[in-house]
Amino acid sequence: MNSVLLSITISILFGIGTFLILRRDIIKVIIGLSILSHAVNLLIASTGIFDGDKVPIITGSHESAVASGTIFTDDVVNGVMSPVVSVMTGTHYVDPLVQALVLTAIVISLAITAFILILAYRIHEEYKTTDLNEMKRLRG
Amino acid sequence: MIDVMQHLPILLVAIPILMAAVMIMLRSHPKLQNILNVTVSIVLLLMSIQLLFHVWDNGIQVYEVGEWGKYGILLVADLLGSSMVLLSSGISLMALIYSLDYIQEHSLSSTYHSLFNLMIAGLNGTFLTGDLFNMFVFFEILLLSSCALVVSQGKGGHTKTSDKMEATFKYLILNMIGSIVMLIAVASLYATLGTLNMADIAVKISALSQSGTLPWHLFMIAPLFIIVFGNKAAIFPMHYWLPDVHPSAPSPISAMLSGVMIKVGVYGVLRVCFLIFPDALFLLKPMIIFLALATIIVGAISAIGQNDVKRLLAYSSISQVGYIFLGIGMGTALTITASLVYLVNHAIAKSMLFLTSGSIIHHAGTRDMTKMGGMIQSAPLMSSAFLIGAMSISGLPPMGGFIAKFMLFDAGILDQYYIPVAIALLFAVLTLFYMFRAWLRMFWGEERDFVEHGEYRAQNTSLYVSIPIILLAAAVIALGLYAEPLIVLSQAITDQLLDPQPYIDAVLTRGVR
Incomplete structure (x- = not known):
């Protein structure tokens, strides 16, 4: 996570979300949950940003990609945990895996939000209050 | 011929997902649905038995989904995972047979079967996956399907729909927050170590700690996982959703939730603590012991004050999960073996008790124990089943619960945890008190005032209801009289947990395409 501004944004979102899920209104709680899950998504996406602009597309086999330097391998002894690398090693890639993770997380939170909104509607019908x-x- | 053995791990996850879709399409043929779903459940049970024997004979099985080696999704069947799959398949088959006669026909044919299959897929996936993020995905499948199942209505409708919704709302919100915490933990681990594969994480963390450069925030991530899995397993500060959700669900689903679903949390703690964070164990062990003792105390004391039979069983589940965590928290080979034996015994006995309580509620027409009494005349099968379950939960010989409690306390004393064992022993006496008080109030003594509360209905002894209860009761007694196989299996599981090297070797020797 390189950008201070990004970190501050994420923490503010976490704060807003936590504040909202402590409210008494059901709808506010649900909005708070959505904001929290988006804050987490931003957190995950921010872990994959290294200072770089190259696109990590592999053409050919795994071995040739390792040889050409598109994939770099673990060097645990020297503290290189691929794809998390320090700036010294001079790589300029954006980690694509975290974007796939965020996509999965967004889909899941969409499904849960849909379910919970319907549940909130039925609760409103039964209890006549939110x-x-x-x-x-x-x-x- | 395709080697079926090799594909067992993915089949155990894929078949239930496929069946979930097929069941929706067959919703206008309820008979066919019932037959097909029971058949598939039996097949799944046989497959899980086969998988356990295969793993026992040939060591840890790794199945690659795609050919991406440790970068892709791996299903890993080790002894812990495959025996949890066997446990959940067995209990879910029983719950499914029971629910054919218990759930309303309309709800059964439209959504119940497919959601039940999704829940089984979520359970099997969680137990077999070797990837942390994949585990999160299966948790969410499990959460959503179980939420929808809690809302489904049993015959007779002894629980109001509004109560079910309130309970589900609580359950969903708390578990959603739990999964957000899990994502935070997973993201922080990924940002530090650059991998999501559990074996790979274990290798990297041990390399870092050997070179003395373990980042301090890993010690913060480990308790986050305790929060996540503790929320699933309902240990002390996160326990208050359970006594609302488990009683509101229809009885077969209560049996699944109490029997298998809270064990998912126990499984997660075992995996994460002993595979990923062996370096943080010095921090986690006292924490788990403290939370476990608090869980035992809170659960047992709350259970005493209950008049609602299912609520009493739910509080008893909280208390018993405390015992399982106590063994894990002590963290030696003997205590972990004991808590695994405890886990299996509690799962079988508690799901049998919940199935029995469903029939009792149907028989008496109420969930309130003060309005029952003297039912031993009219419902002999249910009363004897409940007695067997109560004896097992409170730890009386010759039931399985006795072996489990004896092993746990014995192991704790041998490892010199005198004060935790003393507290646990004290509250084990309370367990005896509240389980037998419930049994006496329901089955012994005078029959209730028939003028005020109405006659008891005829006992439902159809095969769908009695077969699961009788089989589970037989399993409870069998585990007490012939406990050696379970103890040997638990010892083997503990050996694998305390020495994760074979697991790591099995996972990381895979090539990448």
Whole structure:
């Protein structure tokens, strides 16, 4: 994670999300959850940004990509954990894996948000309110 | 001929997902659906038995999805994973047979079968995956399908729909926050180590700690995983959703949730603590012991005050999970073996108790134990099954629970954890008290006032209801009388957990295309 501004944005989003899920209104809680999951998505995406502009596209086999330097391999003894590398090694790639991870996480949070919105609608029908303090029929 | 043995891990995940789709298409043929789903569940059970024997004979099996080696998704069947799959397939087959007669016909044929299959896919996937992010994905499949199953309605409708929704909302929000925490932990691990494969993470962390350059934030990531899996397993500060959700679900789903689903959390803690973070164990062990003791105390004390039979069983689940975590927290070979034995015994006994309680509720027409009494005359099968379960949970010989509790306390004393064992022993007496108080209130004594509360209904002894209960009760007794195979298996699992080198070797010797 290289950019200070990006880190501050992510932390502010986490703050807003945490504030919202502590509200009493169901809808605000759901919005808070969405904001939290987007903050996490940004966090994941930010772990794959190295200072660089090359596109990590592999043409040919794994071996030739290793030979040409598109894929770099682990060198645990010297602290190189591919693809996490320090600036010294002089690579200029954006890690593509984290973008795939974020895509998966977005799809999952979409499904859960859809389910939870329908649930909130049905709760509103049953209880005639969206105030969480009035939903106390179960005592935990 | 294709070698089926080699493809068992992916088949155990893929077949339930396929069946979920097929069940939706067959929704206008309820009979065919029932027969097909039970057949497939039996096949899955046989396959999981086969997988366990295969792993036992030939060592850890690794299945590559795609040919990307450690960069892709790997399914790893080691002894822990494959025995958890066997446990969950067995219990889910029983719950499925039970639910054919328990769930409302309309709900059963439209959504129940396919969601149940998705839940099995999520469970098997979580137990078999070798990749942290993949585990997160299977957790979400598990979460969504179980949420939808909690809302489904049993025959008779003894739980109000609004109660189910309130419970599901609580469950979903808390688990959603749990999965956000898991993503944070996974992202931080990836940013540090550049891999998501658990074996690869283990290699890199041990290399870093040997060279003395272990970053300090890894010690923060390890407790994050305890939060995630603790939330799944309902240990102390995250336990309050469980006594709402498990009683609100229809009984076969309660059996799945209490029997298998909370064990997912235990499985996750075992995997993460002993494979990925052996260096942070000095920090995690006291934490887990403390939380486990708090869980035991809170669960047992809350269970005493309950009048609702399913709520009592749910609080008892919390307390018993505390015992399992106590063994893990002590963290020696003997105690982990004991808690694995405990896990299996609790899973079988508690799912049997939940299935029995479903029939009891149907028989009495209420969930309130103060409105029951003297049912031993009218429901002899249910009362004897409940007695067997209660004896096992409270640890009386000759049931399986006795072996489990005895091994746990014995191992704890041998490893000189005197104070935790003393506290656990004290609350084991409370377990005896609340389980037998429930049994006495429901089955012993005077029959209830029939003028005020109405007559008992006839006991439902159809084969769908009685076969699962009888089989599970037989398993409880069998595990008590002939416990050696389970103990040998648990010892082998513990050896694999404490020495992760074979696991790492099996995963990392894979080539990349």
